[in-house]
Amino acid sequence: MKYIFVTGGVVSSLGKGLTAAALGALLEMRGLKVRMQKFDPYLNVDPGTMSPFQHGEVFVTDDGAETDLDLGHYERFTSGSLSRANSVSSGKIYEAVLEKERRGDYLGVTVQVIPHVTNEIKSRIVRGGEGVDVLITELGGTTGDIEGLPFLEALRQFQLDVGRENVCFVHCALVPYIRAAGEMKTKPAQQSTAKLREIGIQPDVLVCRTERPITQEMREKMSLYCNVPVNAVIECRDVEHSIYELPLTLAAEHFDEVVINRLGLQAKPRDLSVWENILSRLLHPEHSVKIGVVGKYIELQDAYKSIYESIIHGGIANTCRIEIKRIDSETLENGDISPLADLDGILVPGGFGDRGIEGKILAAKYARENKIPYFGICLGMQISVIEYARNVLGLKDANSTEFKPDTEHPVVDIMEAQKSIISKGATMRLGSYACVLAQGSHAKSAYSEDVIRERHRHRFEFNNKYLDALKEAGLRIGGVNPDSHLVEIVEVENHPWMVGVQFHPEFKSKPSKPHPLFAAFIKAAIAKKEA
Numbered sequence: 001m002k003y004i005f006v007t008g009g010v011v012s013s014l015g016k017g018l019t020a021a022a023l024g025a026l027l028e029m030r031g032l033k034v035r036m037q038k039f040d041p042y043l044n045v046d047p048g049t050m051s052p053f054q055h056g057e058v059f060v061t062d063d064g065a066e067t068d069l070d071l072g073h074y075e076r077f078t079s080g081s082l083s084r085a086n087s088v089s090s091g092k093i094y095e096a097v098l099e100k101e102r103r104g105d106y107l108g109v110t111v112q113v114i115p116h117v118t119n120e121i122k123s124r125i126v127r128g129g130e131g132v133d134v135l136i137t138e139l140g141g142t143t144g145d146i147e148g149l150p151f152l153e154a155l156r157q158f159q160l161d162v163g164r165e166n167v168c169f170v171h172c173a174l175v176p177y178i179r180a181a182g183e184m185k186t187k188p189a190q191q192s193t194a195k196l197r198e199i200g201i202q203p204d205v206l207v208c209r210t211e212r213p214i215t216q217e218m219r220e221k222m223s224l225y226c227n228v229p230v231n232a233v234i235e236c237r238d239v240e241h242s243i244y245e246l247p248l249t250l251a252a253e254h255f256d257e258v259v260i261n262r263l264g265l266q267a268k269p270r271d272l273s274v275w276e277n278i279l280s281r282l283l284h285p286e287h288s289v290k291i292g293v294v295g296k297y298i299e300l301q302d303a304y305k306s307i308y309e310s311i312i313h314g315g316i317a318n319t320c321r322i323e324i325k326r327i328d329s330e331t332l333e334n335g336d337i338s339p340l341a342d343l344d345g346i347l348v349p350g351g352f353g354d355r356g357i358e359g360k361i362l363a364a365k366y367a368r369e370n371k372i373p374y375f376g377i378c379l380g381m382q383i384s385v386i387e388y389a390r391n392v393l394g395l396k397d398a399n400s401t402e403f404k405p406d407t408e409h410p411v412v413d414i415m416e417a418q419k420s421i422i423s424k425g426a427t428m429r430l431g432s433y434a435c436v437l438a439q440g441s442h443a444k445s446a447y448s449e450d451v452i453r454e455r456h457r458h459r460f461e462f463n464n465k466y467l468d469a470l471k472e473a474g475l476r477i478g479g480v481n482p483d484s485h486l487v488e489i490v491e492v493e494n495h496p497w498m499v500g501v502q503f504h505p506e507f508k509s510k511p512s513k514p515h516p517l518f519a520a521f522i523k524a525a526i527a528k529k530e531a
């Protein structure tokens with residue numbers, strides 16, 4: 001069993017998660033069994049209760065864990081599906097340690113960061129790596145953060161426990177170009193490596209995030225100052241077209257080879273054809289469409305990360321170039337819906353709270369009336385149910401009780417089981433549930449399967465009291481949960497492609513395996529544009 005730890009220096013947003021994920025992809029392309037894991041030094045038990053402004057998207061795993069969005073990168077770049085064990089925050093570690101203390105597991109001793117917290121961290125590494133050849137663990141934050149110190153200390157101890165030859169430290173450093181000086185600077189890389197060495201960790205590989213190519217001279221300089229072999233100084237330049245170039249650009253730097261040699265791994269020659277194929281479809285499109293994403297956190301880069309990626313995957317499936325237009329739903333509420341006019345498809349993503357809801361309902365109405373392909377995800381499905389009830393069924397007051405608790409027509413309502421829950425953390429309907437697809441539905445023809453499983457994260461549901469009336473009015477039920485009979489998919493009859501899903505298909509789409517619903521949505525958008 002081999003362990004790779006990925007740390008980052010100087011600044012966040014270095015693309016550490018993507019680097020780790022791309023390394024995972026490269027090792028898989030050499031026939032190794034890889035799993036990825038994220039450590040986050042913050043004290044929230046999970047990011048489920050954090051605002052997208054704080055944290056970006058919350059990624060949901062099959063087993064219902066609400067995790068850091070880097071797990072999304074991991075699942076998109078590697079083949080495995082991750083679980084609760086692969087996302088660990090300080091909050092989770094301390095929660096476990098304090099629980100043990102109360103239970104009396106440490107009876108008689110003083111409970112301390114070393115060894116109790118560090119032991120808990122190390123046990124998570126061991127557990128995270130069960131059943132694979134290589135575990136890649138990324139540590140969030142930057143070296144030197146107070147919060148991250150217990151994790152780094154645990155990593156330092158871990159290499160002693162399992163043997164230095166079984167551990168590879170990869171450090172991502174910033175190599176900035178300073179305009180005033182007209183040159184690139186290696187000092188931040190030197191400083192953050194020095195910080196790691198202070199803690200007792202010597203990086204084996206230095207990944208240099210940079211806008212421009214680094215010279216041989218700079219490689220030699222960083223090798224000398226950071227105490228890393230010169231061939232283990234890896235350039236990671238900003239990608240030109242797509243993040244899916246990363247496995248190829250890092251392969252050109254022999255990143256995988258360096259790591260494999262360092263760890264003495266038995267690996268096959270690399271086969272990059274999967275990534276070459278993805279890239280060639282991205283770079284040589286046969287079609288192009290413009291997709292509007294109508295949401296609330298439009299200005300944030302990361303709030304709808306998996307949605308944006310999945311739309312691009314839908315493009316890959318159809319060899320189609322995608323232009324994504326981000327539309328703040330609130331701006332539609334004054335009645336000016338002109339931002340929707342040039343779209344070939346409209347997607348309304350998930351969300352919480354009543355801000356911008358009416359704008360989303362207008363977008364759904366526009367899509368339905370103008371026969372523009374529409375994809376509603378979670379809240380986006382609830383929106384299309386409300387819109388249909390209001391404007392086709394004529395229930396003017398139709399709403400979700402999330403937005404109007406005393407509405408006369410609660411076509412979307414809170415689940416009975418949710419009514420008594422007051423605690424906010426990890427209490428939604430979370431994780432993977434089954435859905436039986438209806439004969440003749442868009443969903444059925446997209447998946448070509450009878451029963452599917454998709455991930456959930458919500459409290460409210462389609463209200464089955466309105467099922468018959470809505471069906472009669474032309475709303476097709478595309479799929480239901482076989483156990484609870486909750487409606488999972490709604491579709492509009494007499495429309496080329498208007499589909500709402502209560503689950504989150506975006507968490508299961510990969511560039512190498514575009515999600516069938518995203519592929520079908522983009523296909524419908526192409527058909528609309530080229531008609």
Ligand code: GLN
Nearest residue numbers: 350351378379458459460
């Ligand atoms: N706010 C809605 C609910 O809780 C939708 C949630 C979502 O879109 N993830 O049901």
